[in-house]
Amino acid sequence: MIIIIISFILLFFIWASADIRSGIYLRCICRGNRMEKAVALTFDDGPDPIHTPRILDILEENNIKATFFLIGSNIETYPELVKRIYDEGHIIGNHTFSHTPSYTLWSSKRIYEDIRKTNDIIYKITGKYPVFFRPPFGVTNPLIRRAVNNRFISIGWNIRSYDTLKFLKRNSISERIIRNIKSGDIVLLHDNREGSDILLESVIEGIKKKGIEIVPLNKLINKNAYEI
Numbered sequence: 001m002i003i004i005i006i007s008f009i010l011l012f013f014i015w016a017s018a019d020i021r022s023g024i025y026l027r028c029i030c031r032g033n034r035m036e037k038a039v040a041l042t043f044d045d046g047p048d049p050i051h052t053p054r055i056l057d058i059l060e061e062n063n064i065k066a067t068f069f070l071i072g073s074n075i076e077t078y079p080e081l082v083k084r085i086y087d088e089g090h091i092i093g094n095h096t097f098s099h100t101p102s103y104t105l106w107s108s109k110r111i112y113e114d115i116r117k118t119n120d121i122i123y124k125i126t127g128k129y130p131v132f133f134r135p136p137f138g139v140t141n142p143l144i145r146r147a148v149n150n151r152f153i154s155i156g157w158n159i160r161s162y163d164t165l166k167f168l169k170r171n172s173i174s175e176r177i178i179r180n181i182k183s184g185d186i187v188l189l190h191d192n193r194e195g196s197d198i199l200l201e202s203v204i205e206g207i208k209k210k211g212i213e214i215v216p217l218n219k220l221i222n223k224n225a226y227e228i
Ligand SMILES: [Zn+2]
Pocket: 044, 045, 095, 099, 136, 137
């Protein structure tokens, strides 16, 4: 009996830290208003020199504004892509500088410095300090909460594409997204993966067919994307 109880407690703590929607350690916004027939698309882990430009072209062709949660080390390597994302009217969010799994074991001071460093680099390129933060891997814990709270708005998702899994066919990923999507949803995608352009095109087409509008994240959740 005691083993069963301990197993349940362990499972609870794993769920609390691994599922961004749990809100146990860090309150994350995972969706917008269900009353508006609109959703937001978010891209993590860029900028990427091959895939991000193609994603931006597709968004431009469809007159859609998305949100890019950028990794600081990639921003330093490809600042011109960050400028393009910003200049084309998309929102830039903070996805840490290092984006390493070990950050979950860092002190809250070190986590904060990693996030702050990323914001400073973004500011140098855009003149804006992002407010939206997305925890890498969707993992949260009390140290991350201490680093982030009252400084950033943490953004999760409620439609996970699983587009990082290579063995999943891009058309089956888009079919699942389109089947499940509802008003107010925040969709998690990546702009550093093979086939991300094909996936985006079919996701946009399917969402449009359902009569749902794709809007910028700040509009969907009614929050400022940058410090004012
Ligand atoms: Zn990530």
